[in-house]
Amino acid sequence: MAVRHERVLISLDPPYRLGDQDTTFNFIGWAEVDDLDDPGIRLTLNGVEVPVRSQPAPHVADVFPGITAATIFARVDFPALFRGVTPEEPFLLNAVVTSGARTRPFEYEVSEAWAQAVFGRPVRRKRTPPEHLQIRVTGAAAGQFHVTGRKVAEQIAAILERGGAPLQQHRKILDFGCGPGRVISSIKEMHPDAELFGSDIDGEAIGWARANLQDIGDFRVNGPNPPLPFADESFDLIYSISIFTHLPEDMQHGMLAELRRILKPGGVLLTTKLNPEAYELPDDVRAKGLNDGFVYWGDADATEGLPGFYRLAYHTESYVRRVWADYFDVLHVGSHDLNNTQDAVLMRRPKSGRGFLGGLFKARGPKASA
Ligand SMILES: C[S@@+](CC[C@H](N)C(=O)[O-])C[C@H]1O[C@@H](n2cnc3c(N)ncnc32)[C@H](O)[C@@H]1O
Known part of the structure; x- marks a missing residue:
């Protein structure tokens, strides 16, 4: 998608999984450094520092002109490194590379046999979806699936808190457009008592979530248009990260009305838009986009594995405040405050039926002004 990505300044190379044979593992990559004579690269694995060897890496400047870089090499014997350590469960191997002021996390799912070999007993593991499912929802599979999910979950909690509807206050919660569960896994960690549901049009992602995240939530496939597989007034909170940023306008109206139906009166919807x-x-x-307040970019790149309608959509703040107000009270429209560079839109289903019929009967065409 057309967001401006940060330049990659620290890299450890894939694969981001440790299999049965890898209780000794070579971490290889490179990092931008300030001083080649004193590169100052550090690597920690779940908080334990490991020695790193490095040497100048002039080839990096061929790809990233102007960058001074050094290689990273660390050979790690995990049973020795973690001897006497009690693993945090569910276990994920978290590598953090720093060089000067730059820090970058990388996460590695480990196999059951790896955990048994390293810790000498069975260990509950954090599961990470296969690369193609990560790429489908985030555009990348660079060892950061859970850390980005955690960041989004923390942003959700902060926006809800500021909006006077704290996460902990909601009992029944839906992640609408959950994909393979990037965000919901962290929501579960932050609010273990909640009853969590996830739904998505992507049957493969939902199949993976059902097989691997049973202890986190109840996952369902939905069609691209209503109805959603939930009864009226089911949820206290629905969040929907990067869904309305991809749909044509008529589908958005259908889904806004449907999300309103399955939210309890007074319930909260938090979603995102692109400016x-x-x-x-x-x-x-x-x-x-600027003239109408909304544009669906139907020629944007398609996404492998998702239907042709799934492209890019942009909304101005005034469009959302005017048009989405037919379904919800709009409480907050942010700027780059959720899911990397997206804008949060926090809404509440009114306690009465006010405004709903207006939403159903209003013209659906482009609006005269933003
Ligand atoms: C950019 S991904 C975001 C996934 C997840 N919310 C996250 O932040 O990791 C967008 C997701 O929306 C889903 N999606 C698209 N249209 C949908 C619809 N009408 N109903 C439910 N999910 C939809 C896609 O299948 C995809 O999983």
């Missing part, structure tokens, strides 16, 4: 002003877009797409 057409903040991205590099073709001139006509950008102009339409």
Whole structure:
């Protein structure tokens, strides 16, 4: 998608999984450094520092011109490294590389046999979906699936708190468009007493979540249009990260009305939008976005494994405050405050039926102004 990515300044190479044979493992990569004579690269594994060898890596500048980089090499004998350590469960191997002021985390799922060999007993493990499912929802499989999910979950909690509807206050929660469970896993850690549900059109992602995240929530496949497989007034909170950023306008109206149906009166919906002003877009797409307040970019790149309608959509704040207000009270519209560069939209289903019929009967075409 057309977001501006940070330059990759520290890299450890894949695979981000440790199999049965890997209780001794070579970490190999490179990092941008300030001083080649004193590169100052550090690597910790679940908080334990390991020695790193490095040497100048001039080839990196061929790909990232102007960068001074050094290689990273560390050979780690895990049974020795973690001797006497009680693993945190569910266990994930967290590597953190720092060089000067730069820090980058990498996470590695371990196999059952690896955990048994390293810790001498069975250990509950954090599961990570296969690479193609990670790429489908985040555009990358760079060893950061859970850390980005945790960050989004923390942003959700902060926005809810500021909006006067703290996460802990909600009992029955839906992650609408959950994919293979990037965010819901962290929501569970932060609010273990909640009853969590996830739903998505992607049957493969939901199949993976059902097989691997049974202790986290109840996962269901939904169709691209209503109805969703939930009864009226089921949820206290629905959050939906990077869904309305991908759908055509008529589908958005259908889903807004449907999410309203399954939210309890007074329940909260937190979703995201993209601001057409903040991205590099073709001139006509950008102009339409700014003029109408909404644009669906149907020529944006398709995503492998998802239907053709799944492209990119942009909303201005004033569009959301005017058009989505037909379904919900709009409490907060943020700027780059959720899921990397997306804007949070926090809404509440009114306690009465006010505004709903307006939403159903209003014209659906582009609006005259943003
Ligand atoms: C960018 S991904 C985000 C996934 C997840 N929310 C996250 O943040 O990791 C968008 C997700 O929306 C799902 N999706 C698209 N249209 C949908 C719809 N009509 N109903 C439910 N899910 C939908 C896609 O299958 C995909 O999993």
